[in-house]
Amino acid sequence: xxxxxxxxxxxxxxxxxxxxxxxxxxxxxxGAYWPLGCTSEPGWFRQFRETAWWTDEFxxxxxxxxxxxxxxxxxxxxxxxxxDGYEIGYRIYKPEDRGKGTMTEAVRLCTAYLFEKxxxxxxxxxxxxxxxxxxxxxxxxxxxxxxxLRRAHFDRGGYEDLLIYSIVRGExxxxxxxxxxxxxx
Numbered sequence: 001x002x003x004x005x006x007x008x009x010x011x012x013x014x015x016x017x018x019x020x021x022x023x024x025x026x027x028x029x030x031g032a033y034w035p036l037g038c039t040s041e042p043g044w045f046r047q048f049r050e051t052a053w054w055t056d057e058f059x060x061x062x063x064x065x066x067x068x069x070x071x072x073x074x075x076x077x078x079x080x081x082x083x084d085g086y087e088i089g090y091r092i093y094k095p096e097d098r099g100k101g102t103m104t105e106a107v108r109l110c111t112a113y114l115f116e117k118x119x120x121x122x123x124x125x126x127x128x129x130x131x132x133x134x135x136x137x138x139x140x141x142x143x144x145x146x147x148x149l150r151r152a153h154f155d156r157g158g159y160e161d162l163l164i165y166s167i168v169r170g171e172x173x174x175x176x177x178x179x180x181x182x183x184x185x
Contacts, residue, residue: 004109108141
């Protein structure tokens with residue numbers, strides 16, 4: 001569990017699933033830039049039972065506030081078969097929880113953790129160029145814009161460009177400096 005100053009990141013637990021499918025699958029609240037899609041509820045729960053959403057190729061960290069309220073999640077993917085690195089994607093579930101710095105802290109914690117735990121050189125984020133909030137998160141978390149992937153993503157009936165941001169080993173704060181002190185609640 002990664003306990004930051006205002007957020008906690010951790011793998012999902014079975015008790016986290018209560019009401020989560022409805023929260024995560026409601027296309028009205030995913031925002032204009034999260035990929036549109038529906039997953040069957042039985043398939044969604046089966047995948048959790050089989051892997052707890054934690055494999056070598058794909059992981060999901062739940063983001064909560066310090067009181068334990070679910071705020072969102074970070075997906076961690078193997079970025080490429082040709083090099084060692086990860087790609088992350090992130091989402092705050094409810095619109096009223098967005099724009100408060102939560103995701104910036106979560107991305108900082110996540111990237112620092114991955115660099116301390118894994119033998120990787122880089123972490124990348126792909127995002128829609130119209131998503132100014134996500135761009136701010138990436139930049140405030142220390143990521144650098146590398147370029148534009150033209151017509152790289154099909155969503156909502158058309159092909160969209162993606163921006164690619166990255167952060168490389170040595171550019172993150174040490175994980176220990178991002179964690180809340182023990183007993184500092």
